[in-house]
Amino acid sequence: MATGARTGAARAALWLVVALLAGRQMAVVLRQPPGERLTDLETWIGANGVLHVTGSLYDSDRFTGTPFAGLVLKPLTRSAEQSLGVAWTFGSLLLVAALGIVAARSLPGPVSRRTALLAAPVAISLLMLSLPVRNALHLGQTSILPVLLVLLACFVTRGERASGVLIGIAAALQPTVLLFAVLLRLTGRRRAAVTGGAAFAACTALAWAAMPRDSWTYWVHHVAGAGLGDGADSLANQSLHGALLRFGLTGPLEIALFLLLAATVCYLGLRRAVRYAQNGQLLLAVAVTGCVAVAVSPTAWQHQLLWVLLAVVGRAGRRACDRLVWPAVVVLVITLPGKVLLPNTPVAFPVRDNVLLLAAIGAACAAPFLPRTSPYWQRPVPTEYASPVPARWSRVPLLPFWRRVLGRPNLLLELLLIRVVYSAYAKVRLAATAGRATAEEHGRQIHSLEQWLHIGIERRVNHTVADIGWLKGFFDYYYSTFHFIVPLTILGVLYVRRPADYRWARSTLGFATLVALLGFWLYPLAPPRLMPGLGFIDTVHGAQDFAKPDYGSLTSMTNQYAAMPSLHFGWSLWCGVMIVMLAPRTWMKALGLLHPLFTVSAIVATANHWVLDAVGGALVVGTGLLLTHALAGPRRLRPVAGPQEGASVTEPASLTEPVPKASGEAVAGAR
Numbered sequence: 043m044a045t046g047a048r049t050g051a052a053r054a055a056l057w058l059v060v061a062l063l064a065g066r067q068m069a070v071v072l073r074q075p076p077g078e079r080l081t082d083l084e085t086w087i088g089a090n091g092v093l094h095v096t097g098s099l100y101d102s103d104r105f106t107g108t109p110f111a112g113l114v115l116k117p118l119t120r121s122a123e124q125s126l127g128v129a130w131t132f133g134s135l136l137l138v139a140a141l142g143i144v145a146a147r148s149l150p151g152p153v154s155r156r157t158a159l160l161a162a163p164v165a166i167s168l169l170m171l172s173l174p175v176r177n178a179l180h181l182g183q184t185s186i187l188p189v190l191l192v193l194l195a196c197f198v199t200r201g202e203r204a205s206g207v208l209i210g211i212a213a214a215l216q217p218t219v220l221l222f223a224v225l226l227r228l229t230g231r232r233r234a235a236v237t238g239g240a241a242f243a244a245c246t247a248l249a250w251a252a253m254p255r256d257s258w259t260y261w262v263h264h265v266a267g268a269g270l271g272d273g274a275d276s277l278a279n280q281s282l283h284g285a286l287l288r289f290g291l292t293g294p295l296e297i298a299l300f301l302l303l304a305a306t307v308c309y310l311g312l313r314r315a316v317r318y319a320q321n322g323q324l325l326l327a328v329a330v331t332g333c334v335a336v337a338v339s340p341t342a343w344q345h346q347l348l349w350v351l352l353a354v355v356g357r358a359g360r361r362a363c364d365r366l367v368w369p370a371v372v373v374l375v376i377t378l379p380g381k382v383l384l385p386n387t388p389v390a391f392p393v394r395d396n397v398l399l400l401a402a403i404g405a406a407c408a409a410p411f412l413p414r415t416s417p418y419w420q421r422p423v424p425t426e427y428a429s430p431v432p433a434r435w436s437r438v439p440l441l442p443f444w445r446r447v448l449g450r451p452n453l454l455l456e457l458l459l460i461r462v463v464y465s466a467y468a469k470v471r472l473a474a475t476a477g478r479a480t481a482e483e484h485g486r487q488i489h490s491l492e493q494w495l496h497i498g499i500e501r502r503v504n505h506t507v508a509d510i511g512w513l514k515g516f517f518d519y520y521y522s523t524f525h526f527i528v529p530l531t532i533l534g535v536l537y538v539r540r541p542a543d544y545r546w547a548r549s550t551l552g553f554a555t556l557v558a559l560l561g562f563w564l565y566p567l568a569p570p571r572l573m574p575g576l577g578f579i580d581t582v583h584g585a586q587d588f589a590k591p592d593y594g595s596l597t598s599m600t601n602q603y604a605a606m607p608s609l610h611f612g613w614s615l616w617c618g619v620m621i622v623m624l625a626p627r628t629w630m631k632a633l634g635l636l637h638p639l640f641t642v643s644a645i646v647a648t649a650n651h652w653v654l655d656a657v658g659g660a661l662v663v664g665t666g667l668l669l670t671h672a673l674a675g676p677r678r679l680r681p682v683a684g685p686q687e688g689a690s691v692t693e694p695a696s697l698t699e700p701v702p703k704a705s706g707e708a709v710a711g712a713r
Contacts, residue, residue: 049156056163063170064135071131071179109249109257110214111184134179135170137186141193141348142166148197149355150323150414168351172376173398177345185345188212188219189332189352195222195234196328202233209234210241214249216346218335221312225331228316265340274341280398281342282307288395304338311337311406321413329353333402347398351376353405357412362422367452368409374458375401382465383458425449428542430675439675446674450541463552470559472601478568481603485568488606488652489576497653500570500646501578507647508579514647518582521644525610528617528637540624546670546677547620554612554666561658562604569605571649578649607658608651614641615663623677 146161153161169175178185195208206226213220220242227235250257273279275287282303286296311334319327332349336342351372358368374383380394393400412419427445492498507513529551536544571580614637621634645651671677 049159053159053163056160056167060139060163060166060170063167064139067135067170067176067179068128068131072128108215108217108246109253109260110245112256113249113252130182131179134186137190138169138175139166141186141190142169144190144193144197145325145352145355148193148325150325152420168354168373168377169348172348172351173379174345174348174351174376177343181345183345184215185343186348188216189348192219192222192328192332195238196324202231203237205231206234206237206239207241209238210243211245213238213242214245216335218339218342221308221331221335221338222328224312225315225319225327228312229319229327277395278343279341280336280344280347280396280402281339282337282399283340284342285396285399289392307334307337307403307406314406314411317413318411321415323355323411323414325352326356326411329355330406333406336402337399337406342399344398347376347402350398350401350405353401353409356405356409357419358410360412360418360423361425361449363425363447363449364452365422367455370455371458372401372405374462378462383461385461428679431678431680433671433676438672441673444674446542446545446679448542450537451545453537456537467555467559471562471604477566478603481566481568482573484565484606485570485573485652488567488654489573492653500649500652501576503643503646504570504578504581504649508581514581517644517647520640521582521610521648521650524637524641525613529613532617532620536620536624542679543624543677546674547624549674550663550666550670551613551616552666553669554616554662555609557662557665558607558609558612558659561607561662562601565606566601566603567606567652567655568603569650569655570652572602581648582650605651606655607662608645608655609659609662610645610651611638611642611656612659612663614638615660616666619663619667 142165143162146158146165149157149161174185177183189212191208191212195205195212199205199208206223209219209222209226213223220239223235223238223242226232226238246257246261274284276284277288283296283300286300286303291299311330315327315330315334318324318330329349329352333353336347336349339346354369354372356368357365359365375397380397383397384390384394426448428448430439430446433439489498492500507517533544533548533551536547570576570578571583618634618638621637622631625631625634642656645656646653
């Protein structure tokens with residue numbers, strides 16, 4: 043298939059994805075009961091909404107917008123709820139599509155033809171999957187509109203006055219957007235900056251004239267809306283003010299520290315934004331300014347954080363293998379909640395609770411985005427790839443483009459991906475249950491099969507170990523502790539010492555875990571400790587009350603019927619195989635085999651698995667090894683005498699090639 047045909051097919055597929063996502067978003071919103079959908083919109087313009095009630099908009103905490111936003115929304119209060127819900131959701135999706143198209147057409151050049159064709163559907167898809175858009179659609183918020191107005195002002199409209207007017211209207215809806223008038227002024231667009239300030243003042247004055255009491259409450263009493271809505275220390279408030287409150291700071295000390303940090307972020311962020319604008323990266327400059335606005339706003343709710351996603355356009359990293367790290371981190375942070383990205387441990391709470399704020403500050407002040415004048419802008423240092431030894435079968439590898447990189451993957455991205463994959467695995471495992479009766483029926487099947495095979499040793503081993511205190515304590519501790527420690531240790535050692543083997547080993551473990559999920563879903567199985575009438579002793583969790591279907595709080599934390607296959611044994615067997623294959627010393631290989639031996643003894647002795655569960659664990663590990671071999675080729679690599687053909691560890695030849703610097707005049711007039 044020709045390159046053009048492949049690009050056309052990819053583009054058609056991506057637009058189909060956009061249509062499916064749009065349909066799904068509308069269905070998710072409109073299928074919810076009337077009291078649970080478009081909750082903010084209903085609170086404002088519904089039959090009992092604050093816009094219907096005489097008196098101040100801010101007599102309750104339900105309305106958090108500016109007085110100008112209330113003035114704009116008031117005409118909608120006579121609309122029927124059902125028709126307005128459909129129209130509002132559909133209109134919001136149209137705004138998202140327009141935002142994605144404008145952003146895609148504003149990418150800093152030069153842009154390849156493939157990128158130009160695929161950028162719009164990719165941008166719209168990412169926007170629809172992002173937490174800000176999903177929250178805005180669910181709540182019926184207007185937070186998409188100010189972002190679109192800013193992009194239209196910077197990239198679409200012609201004339202300084204039109205740009206300034208759009209910026210001013212956006213700032214009247216979200217006051218911190220007024221920072222873009224400062225950006226315009228610093229980049230030489232003085233008339234647009236002045237017009238933006240004047241438009242903001244005019245809209246605010248109009249609202250003040252129409253609703254003086256509300257305007258006084260919003261601008262003076264609440265200091266531009268600070269304190270409206272949920273508590274400012276809520277996890278949804280991803281601003282510096284919210285983070286400081288969550289850290290326990292209050293009163294004058296918190297205010298002084300917030301003002302100091304906000305001033306620092308403004309100075310560093312706007313300085314970087316001006317530099318990127320003058321360098322021809324106006325979209326990145328807009329994203330950086332938006333991230334500054336997020337950080338310094340008294341309240342930055344999640345539906346207002348689209349600026350963080352726009353920062354994905356920044357190019358960071360001199361090496362080709364690092365070029366996708368920043369976009370991947372931004373996409374993960376903006377599409378997944380913090381509890382999925384980081385473990386539920388107290389030491390991770392400060393980062394987990396403020397992950398969107400940290401991403402915004404990182405984009406505004408810290409991320410090392412490359413200038414277009416850098417020799418690495420278009421020609422990063424190439425990646426070195428390894429070649430596996432020839433396979434016995436001519437069709438292996440089935441995916442020849444799946445090449446093994448010799449260098450280490452980025453540690454931050456690797457940890458994030460491992461955590462995200464494990465969170466997805468845990469969620470699917472928890473959902474993969476068909477009920478207690480089915481699981482117990484499968485348990486009786488396994489028990490009968492083992493009796494027929496004369497391998498039903500679980501009860502005898504379980505009672506023997508339970509009667510020996512020190513042995514019981516050893517196996518309980520081994521079962522509860524080493525399941526995660528040993529695989530993570532092996533992955534860590536391979537990451538540091540043998541990066542190419544690390545990638546191969548990680549893939550085998552991932553495939554084995556995915557295959558195990560099929561077993562959990564298709565064959566829910568009660569472990570011996572949850573089989574009533576067989577007399578097993580649960581040495582780890584204590585005696586179970588079989589009269590209670592959920593067996594206590596443990597059921598809400600994990601799927602207790604995910605026993606077949608045993609990943610306790612499967613992961614331990616993977617550890618043993620890795621050590622035997624990769625360890626340089628014979629005594630290390632022998633020591634590595636002890637871990638699966640101790641693990642299979644522990645899972646049987648503690649009554650957490652049947653013997654056949656261990657057999658299932660061995661089968662999924664073997665399947666993972668076979669899949670990796672078939673898709674990527676053998677583990678062993680060809681010896682490398684020097685740099686790979688087509689790859690170099692030296693700097694690119696373009697180091698000596700001059701790159702024209704974008705003129706300030708051209709950037710100032712960019713649209």
